[in-house]
Structures are given as structure tokens and as C-alpha cells.
Amino acid sequence: MTVKQFFKSTSFKCIAALLSILLVCGVFLTIMYGLLEVTEGERLQRAIKKLYGGTEVTIYGMDDVKIDDSVKEPKSLVSETVSLEKADILAAYRIELVQDGETHNHYLVQSRGKGGNDNGTVTCWVAVEIKDGKISEIYNISITANTSQEYADGRFNDEFFGKFKGEYNDRVFSTADGYLVSGATQSSNAIDNSVNGAISFIKETFLGEEIEASKPYSMYIDLEKTAFDKETGKLTVVTKDKAEGLYPKPFTFEIAVTADKKIESFEIIANGSTSDKNIDKMNPDILNGTLFAGKDLAYFENITANGQYSDNMNEVLSGATQSNFICAYACAFALANIDNYTGGNA
């Protein structure tokens, strides 16, 4: 085919038509994006309207600078994302509002809760009232975004948010308290994590309260019941009941770790799998402890996707996936925290 023939061919017409349409559409959308872009300032004002209704509020950002409707890129009290174990803090503002002639001080925090469906997140605005240097009330909460939470769209109503709102009494929110949206349990868990993250961030950053440093891989672990036995040199790890929206009840493990941070022995003392049928489905090499022996933290990080539960796990965890995952997670916890329990003399 000559060049002339090519330019006269149907192929060329097809390419030209498709590219022309793509170009026109691309230019049109670029212009429209410039005209219709929703700025961060607009998003903040919308969040304020949702959380505070018609109440007039004054927003303060970084360096106590007032933020009004005209500000397109408001500077938050946090200059960059703060990563906590179960949440990321994206933005924070100080709010002042006058109600019944009294001035109320609030903090408004945008927190992205981890641990949602398929490793996804739910981002919420959390508004809390401060009195006498302490959090006195969780004023309101609103969801702004989510990732991979298809079951969450439009399902979280005032009834669900009611569990958070009102007088605050140092409570840590969890799906185990029974307040969750059925069918969106893991999304409910991500919202709990978002609210808990926002509260601990406010306490630590703005109120100067000391928060105990969290242990890595402790999301599913009952830290009060987990203990190290000096005589046997084994760590007894107990997991939480239906932790973070998963089905298994508490497991109890005895795990020994070698000096070079590898699993020496792994034994299931109490199996929290939901039924005998599910225990039978568990990986037999996990049940008898052979699969994990000799493995290091990198191995468990790999098979548990860095400790975040997902249905799409490595095939080693197939079958009763959640129970298998809890077993691998407990080993990751033991390897990452053994020094805290032994004082570095494992």
C-alpha cells in the first residue's frame, strides 16, 4: 500500500474520525474543568454547611488566619498528611461559633479511616467541641469520600452517626459495640477508625494529651490479654472478638520467636473460627504450626498485605481466609513486638 492509498483508505478515515472526536472532547472537557472545578475552599464550606447547618461559624486555619468563602486553597492546621495506625489526618481547622450568646470552640478534622472493605478507606469530617482543655462533645460527623466502599453509598444515616454524637467520655468506637450498618460492616469499621483517629489526633496535637504509642500489627490483637511468659519464653497472643468487622471470635496462640526474629514455634491454643466446618477449611499447615515455623516478618507482611485484611489474599490463606489471616497476623504481631515484651532478650 502506497502512502497515497493509505490516506484514501478506510483505515485512515477511521483513525482521523476517532482522533478528531477525541481531540474535540478532550479540549471541551479541559475548558469545562477549568470553569467547573470544585476548589478545596468550596469543599470546606460545604462540609461546614453540612455539619453546622445554618449556624454561622468562623474558621481558622494555619497561623490562626481566618478562612472565608473567597479562599480557594485554605491552609489547614496540618501542613501535610499525618499517618496514624488506623487513620490518616488530612486537614484540621479551629472553629468558633456563637450559640445562645455563648462562644463555643470546636476542632474540625478531616480523617481518612483505614480498614474498610477490600483495604479501602472512608474519609469523614469530624467536629468536636472543646471545653476546659478537653473534648466535651462530638458535635457532628459527615462522610466526604471513600475508596472501594461500594456497599457504603448512601447507607450511613443519622441513626448510625448517633452512636458517635453527643457527650464524649473517652470512648473508643468499634464495630464490636454492635452499632454498624449490616452489609457494610467493614465500611462501618473504617468510619470508626476515622473518628477514633480524629479524636486521638486532636488530643495529642491540640490538647497536649499523651497517647500511648501504638504497637505495630495490633489492630486485631487484644493487648490486655496478650502476655509474655518468661518461663516458657512464649508470647501468648489473644485476638479481639470479631475485630475490625471480621467474623472470627477470639483466637489464643502461643508463639515463640528466635533471636534472629523468626517464628520458632506456633500453636493455636483456642481456635476462634466461627464453626468446626470453618476450622476444617483452615490451612492444615497453619493448624499444625509447620507453615509459619522459620518465617520472618517480611513473609507475614507479604501474605497479609501489610496487615490489612482483604478478600484477595495470597493463596496460602485460602479456605477459611479470615481465620488463616488472623493466624498470620498474630505471627506478624509477635515478630514486630517481641522486643517490647522481652526487653530485647528474646
Added chain:
Amino acid sequence: MNKYKNITLNGLIFQNPTFMLVLGTCPTLGLISSASSAAGMGLTVVVILTLSNVFISLLKNLIPNEVRIPCYIVVIATLVTFARMVLEKFVPDLYDSLGGFLALIVVNCIILGRAEAFANKHTVLESAVDGLANGFGFTAALTVMGIVCEFLGKGSVFGLQIMKFKIGIFASPAGSFLIFGISIALFVYILNLFEQHKRVKVNRLARENLLNTEAA
């Protein structure tokens, strides 16, 4: 004029995309648990469907037959993206309530179906009327089912609480599926009754004409 009446009646009733052709089931099942979301989705589809029909009808002679489907998809995707921008800017609550279903309009078979079956064979005006008729047919179906689902599932209509009694299943896609099935059955039943009545009337007129002719 009769032509436009036929196009309108087909889109609204006789070839209603939801009840007769059972197209666009994904947003139907996902959104009819709330009447306002259902109506919002319907109206968004009206705009996108009408515009896509108009543009495809305008471009039909310029687009080679071999690449018509990719071209339609590009046009539809552009319109959906534009609609998303407009909704996010001016109606953020509706934008939030439609969630992922808004982006899924790109692959809504009503829109691609009308482009392929109608717009690329008809004039711009006819295509626009077809888009409006099918869009409003879809909107009406979604809104009616949305009202029923929301009333049964939440005891409210368009967010206004009417009664405390509610049946949880109707607030979920499973309940939507049930209402969708019952609505199709009812719609087809009523349409059949109407057709039957029309047939009886035509037969009676024909018989009367025959008798009159014989008498004459």
C-alpha cells in the same frame, strides 16, 4: 406531527426502556430505594441521552461505520464527565447520593442503545425527541418505583417522613428487585388491557362498517 407523537409514545410507553426493554437495570436496582436519587438519576439520563442522540445524529455522516461504537462511547463519556462536573459544582448532594452510578451512565445500555438503534439513522430533531421521550420514560419508571420503595422501606417519600412503619428489605437492592419485577408485570398487564380494549374497539368499528355497507 404523527411521527413525533409515535416517537414520544414509544419512548414513554410502548418501548419504555425500563419496563418494556428492561434496559438500565443497574442504576434502577441501585437507586430506587430513594425517590429523590431515582428522580435525580432519571433527569441526568434525560440530559445525557438527549445530548448524545443530538450529537450522534449530527455526526452520523462523518463517523465511519467501522469505528462508530468507539466514537459513540467517547461522545457519551464526555457528556457523562461534563454532567458529573456540573452536578458536583452545583448539586453536590445529588452528586453524593448518586455515587458510583453517575459514572456508570457511560455504559448505560439505554444511551448506547438509542444511539445505535435510532440516532444514527434519524434526523437531529427526531433524535432529540427520542432522547427526551426515552429519558422521561426512564425517569418516570425510576421515580414511581423510587416512591414505592422509599415509602415501604423507609416510611418516607422524597425524604419527607410519612409514617413510622417500614419494611427494611425495600430499602435494599433486594427489595428494589422485587418492586422492579412487580412493576414490570403490572405495566405489561395494563398495556395488554389497553391493547385488548383497542383491538375490541377496532373490531367493533370494522363490524359496524361492514354492517353499514351491507345495509346500504
